[in-house]
Amino acid sequence: MDVKSEIVAQFTQVAQEQNKRLAPLTDSLALLDSGLDSLCFAIVVARLETSLGTDPFSEDEDVRFPVTFGDFIRFYEHAAK
Amino acid sequence: MQGSILEVHAVDLRGQSVLLAAADQFRAAAALIELDGVARRIVLYPSDLSAEHIAYVAKTAESSILVTDRPEIASANHGVNHLIPVARNIAPATKQSRPELETEWILLTSGTTGHSKLAVHTLSSLADSAWRRDPASASTVWSTFYDIRRYGGLHIFLHATLTGTSMVVSSAQESTADFLVRAGAHGVTHISGTPSHWRRALMSPMAGSIAPAYIRISGEIVDQAILNQIKAQYPQTRVVHTFASTEAGVGFYVNDGLMGFPPELLHQNPKVDMKVEDGTIRIRSTRAAQRYLDTDAPPLKDAQGFVDTGDTVELREGRYYFAGRRDGTINVGGFKIRPEEVEAVLNRHPLVAMSLVKAKKNPIVGALVVADVVLKSPPSEAAQESVAPIEREIQQFCRAELDAHKVPTAIHIVPMLTIGESGKLVRRNA
Numbered sequence: 407m408d409v410k411s412e413i414v415a416q417f418t419q420v421a422q423e424q425n426k427r428l429a430p431l432t433d434s435l436a437l438l439d440s441g442l443d444s445l446c447f448a449i450v451v452a453r454l455e456t457s458l459g460t461d462p463f464s465e466d467e468d469v470r471f472p473v474t475f476g477d478f479i480r481f482y483e484h485a486a487k
Numbered sequence: 488m489q490g491s492i493l494e495v496h497a498v499d500l501r502g503q504s505v506l507l508a509a510a511d512q513f514r515a516a517a518a519l520i521e522l523d524g525v526a527r528r529i530v531l532y533p534s535d536l537s538a539e540h541i542a543y544v545a546k547t548a549e550s551s552i553l554v555t556d557r558p559e560i561a562s563a564n565h566g567v568n569h570l571i572p573v574a575r576n577i578a579p580a581t582k583q584s585r586p587e588l589e590t591e592w593i594l595l596t597s598g599t600t601g602h603s604k605l606a607v608h609t610l611s612s613l614a615d616s617a618w619r620r621d622p623a624s625a626s627t628v629w630s631t632f633y634d635i636r637r638y639g640g641l642h643i644f645l646h647a648t649l650t651g652t653s654m655v656v657s658s659a660q661e662s663t664a665d666f667l668v669r670a671g672a673h674g675v676t677h678i679s680g681t682p683s684h685w686r687r688a689l690m691s692p693m694a695g696s697i698a699p700a701y702i703r704i705s706g707e708i709v710d711q712a713i714l715n716q717i718k719a720q721y722p723q724t725r726v727v728h729t730f731a732s733t734e735a736g737v738g739f740y741v742n743d744g745l746m747g748f749p750p751e752l753l754h755q756n757p758k759v760d761m762k763v764e765d766g767t768i769r770i771r772s773t774r775a776a777q778r779y780l781d782t783d784a785p786p787l788k789d790a791q792g793f794v795d796t797g798d799t800v801e802l803r804e805g806r807y808y809f810a811g812r813r814d815g816t817i818n819v820g821g822f823k824i825r826p827e828e829v830e831a832v833l834n835r836h837p838l839v840a841m842s843l844v845k846a847k848k849n850p851i852v853g854a855l856v857v858a859d860v861v862l863k864s865p866p867s868e869a870a871q872e873s874v875a876p877i878e879r880e881i882q883q884f885c886r887a888e889l890d891a892h893k894v895p896t897a898i899h900i901v902p903m904l905t906i907g908e909s910g911k912l913v914r915r916n917a
Contacts, residue, residue, distance in 0.1 A: 423882075423886075424891060436664070436691070436692050437690050438662065438663055438664060438687070438690055438691050438692075439664075444683055444686070444687050444820055444851055444852050445819070445820065445852060445891055445892060447690075447851045448819075448820070448849045448850075448851035448852040448855055448896075449855065449896045451849065451850060451851055452847065452849055452855055452896060452897070456897075461850065463712070463850035463851065464712070464848075464850045466712075467710075467711045467712040467715050468712075468715050468716075468719065469712065469716065470689075470716065470719060470720075471686065471689040471690045471716060472690070473690060473691070473692050473694075474692075
């Protein structure tokens with residue numbers, strides 16, 4: 407499974423379910439400007455844990471939170487290695 | 488009082504029960520200062536609570552006066568005698584002689600529904616008697632992510648007001664980035680919020696806009712990750728997490744940078760009597776609320792005066808760790824959700840026989856709501872693969888009936904649920 411396309415799919419799916427307008431998902435997009443709220447991110451992270459088999463937020467207590475969409479993808483790509 | 492935020496013309500506020508439902512936090516703050524000592528009761532209606540509960544709250548608190556700047560609330564009278572708009576700005580007013588009333592401050596417990604209860608406090612239970620104007624704190628600037636109508640935010644607001652420190656209030660309309668920039672521009676030195684508030688702040692590119700000396704975390708279970716993440720972002724900052732509730736007041740502060748708390752903390756403050764009984768923290772304290780106003784609410788305290796916080800703890804290797812709510816209440820980013828309310832909706836779905844709603848741990852909002860569902864006609868072995876559309880359809884059904892936080896984020900079709908000896912569903916959080 408391609409990590410990036412799975413993440414894009416989950417952002418899109420959750421935005422649609424929660425009636426949020428999703429900003430174009432570019433690498434430099436700040437996550438908090440993506441149109442998703444905390445609940446949406448929480449759902450995205452829970453679904454990615456199921457589909458990718460990893461939750462990098464919970465795996466390392468010293469993790470730094472990703473800020474941009476690009477950070478978010480690298481965060482998961484790194485965890486998937 | 489040198490001015491007034493209330494557009495009072497012919498209404499005498501003295502001795503009245505006043506329901507304050509302002510959207511704007513600054514105006515609410517000014518109104519609180521103006522009403523304390525004048526009104527018999529001030530009811531603090533949070534800005535994130537929808538208008539539908541106003542009539543119940545007004546009736547329960549016997550409110551005769553409703554003060555609001557929210558058009559959707561001002562459009563009906565909700566059973567009160569007078570509706571007073573909140574002015575845009577503080578207008579000059581002559582100083583009135585104030586009766587020395589001990590005003591009751593009515594706080595709504597942190598639920599999002601009619602299940603919030605009305606807890607009775609006074610200024611002396613909400614504020615610490617040691618809070619005095621102090622020239623040494625002139626350089627302190629407080630702020631909080633909380634709404635000041637919630638216990639966590641009100642505590643900070645009263646601290647700032649009574650010690651004469653400046654405070655930057657948040658706004659529901661403002662983005663996290665804008666708030667952080669504004670807080671930074673005002674030189675905020677002390678700031679509080681829930682773990683969910685802080686996770687959101689740390690995801691903002693503007694997290695570096697503030698450089699506080701002191702950070703306080705409260706309102707949800709604090710895990711080691713959020714403590715470490717805050718410390719990594721703000722290495723110079725003193726990070727404290729605290730155990731408090733609307734009903735019991737502030738219990739204790741944990742200063743060692745670790746999740747959970749050492750048992751000694753329960754016996755450190757002579758003014759706050761604490762114990763762990765049947766697995767939950769009990770608090771007897773002058774900071775506790777006196778009682779609930781709701782006629783159908785159970786007593787707030789036991790015969791010895793202890794408030795059962797309902798927060799369970801487990802002792803492991805000499806340290807207590809929080810283990811969720813005894814009644815199964817799920818805390819999603821500070822919104823408390825009763826599983827029974829969600830189960831009632833699930834059970835109305837034509838395909839559902841029974842359901843069990845529980846919490847799933849989540850690194851962004853602390854916990855998410857998930858549900859195990861038993862169908863009236865169990866899917867056959869062959870159809871196991873195709874339950875996904877049913878799960879989605881049940882979720883869709885919940886979305887139409889429930890606030891976003893309460894909708895199960897995952898639905899699992901299960902063959903059966905465990906019923907305990909009491910005849911009730913066995914609840915065990917994931």
